[in-house]
Amino acid sequence: PHSQEDKRWVLSDFDIGKPLGRGKFGHVYLAREKRSNHIVALKVLFKSQLKQSQVEHQLRREVEIQSHLRHPNILRLYGYFYDQTRVYLILEYAAKGELYKELQRCKHFSERRTATYIASLARALIYLHGKHVIHRDIKPENLLMGSQGELKIADFGWSVHTFNRRRTMCGTLDYLPPEMVEKTEHDNHVDIWSLGILCYEFLYGLPPFEAKEHSETYRRIVKVDLKFPPKPFVSPAAKDLISQMLVKNSAHRLPLHKLLEHPWIVQNADPSG
Numbered sequence: 001p002h003s004q005e006d007k008r009w010v011l012s013d014f015d016i017g018k019p020l021g022r023g024k025f026g027h028v029y030l031a032r033e034k035r036s037n038h039i040v041a042l043k044v045l046f047k048s049q050l051k052q053s054q055v056e057h058q059l060r061r062e063v064e065i066q067s068h069l070r071h072p073n074i075l076r077l078y079g080y081f082y083d084q085t086r087v088y089l090i091l092e093y094a095a096k097g098e099l100y101k102e103l104q105r106c107k108h109f110s111e112r113r114t115a116t117y118i119a120s121l122a123r124a125l126i127y128l129h130g131k132h133v134i135h136r137d138i139k140p141e142n143l144l145m146g147s148q149g150e151l152k153i154a155d156f157g158w159s160v161h162t163f164n165r166r167r168t169m170c171g172t173l174d175y176l177p178p179e180m181v182e183k184t185e186h187d188n189h190v191d192i193w194s195l196g197i198l199c200y201e202f203l204y205g206l207p208p209f210e211a212k213e214h215s216e217t218y219r220r221i222v223k224v225d226l227k228f229p230p231k232p233f234v235s236p237a238a239k240d241l242i243s244q245m246l247v248k249n250s251a252h253r254l255p256l257h258k259l260l261e262h263p264w265i266v267q268n269a270d271p272s273g
């Protein structure tokens with residue numbers, strides 16, 4: 001008999017609620033599974049768009065990778081189903097929504113809030129890398145907040161198993177480390193770079209290498225042209241952590257377990273995460 005997990009879902013199993021957001025490939029809705037009354041998020045993707053963008057293999061990889069992941073800071077993908085024209089992802093519902101909207105609202109986060117987020121993301125990445133998975137697309141748009149305000153990494157559409165590395169370009173350029181911009185081989189150190197970019201953006205409200213032109217952003221990334229503005233005030237300990245993560249040579253980036261022992265994290269992160 002089918003377990004709950006690989007039941008063949010159909011759209012009529014769900015009551016569809018308010019739209020939660022719209023992405024490049026489709027919309028996300030609040031939904032309730034009728035039998036269990038379980039609240040989920042349902043992402044609706046159009047097959048035509050997936051075919052036209054030739055990303056079906058990425059979607060299959062995302063579902064495969066996500067089916068083995070269980071971590072409090074990783075958004076669950078419970079399953080998927082499809083009909084004639086659409087593919088549906090059954091996702092854990094993140095009740096406090098998208099982190100990037102919260103960052104836009106607050107302009108930048110406090111050092112305690114930032115350290116708490118960075119520590120929980122580091123623990124999630126340690127778990128992921130332990131399973132030979134790299135996310136490769138860590139940025140505010142892919143972070144959601146659970147009902148207790150805890151961070152959830154979402155959208156593994158660009159993640160890969162580290163043995164079959166791809167050189168495809170991911171979303172925004174701001175988060176790409178030098179080795180991905182220079183299209184050389186890359187490994188799980190790419191996520192450490194992106195976490196450093198995220199830490200900077202949480203504290204200053206902007207990513208460190210932002211520029212008007214893509215070509216200028218490329219140049220600043222490969223040069224690691226890291227500058228810390230005088231405002232808002234950020235402690236030397238925070239700058240020290242960021243400087244140890246945004247290192248061109250990926251092998252010299254601060255390992256994630258060392259990040260969790262860094263004085264700035266120890267003194268500022270809320271242990272509950």
Ligand SMILES: Cn1ncc2ncnc(NCCc3cnc(NC(=O)Nc4cccc(C(F)(F)F)c4)s3)c21
Pocket residue numbers: 020021023025028041043045050055056057058059060062075089091092093094095096097098144154155156157158
């Ligand atoms: C906004 N919002 N507010 C609350 C809330 N709660 C849960 N979820 C939300 N939003 C959805 C977050 C996502 C999680 N996993 C995703 N996965 C994906 O979108 N995969 C995907 C898509 C298109 C193409 C490909 C492909 F083929 F390229 F791989 C892969 S999107 C919520």
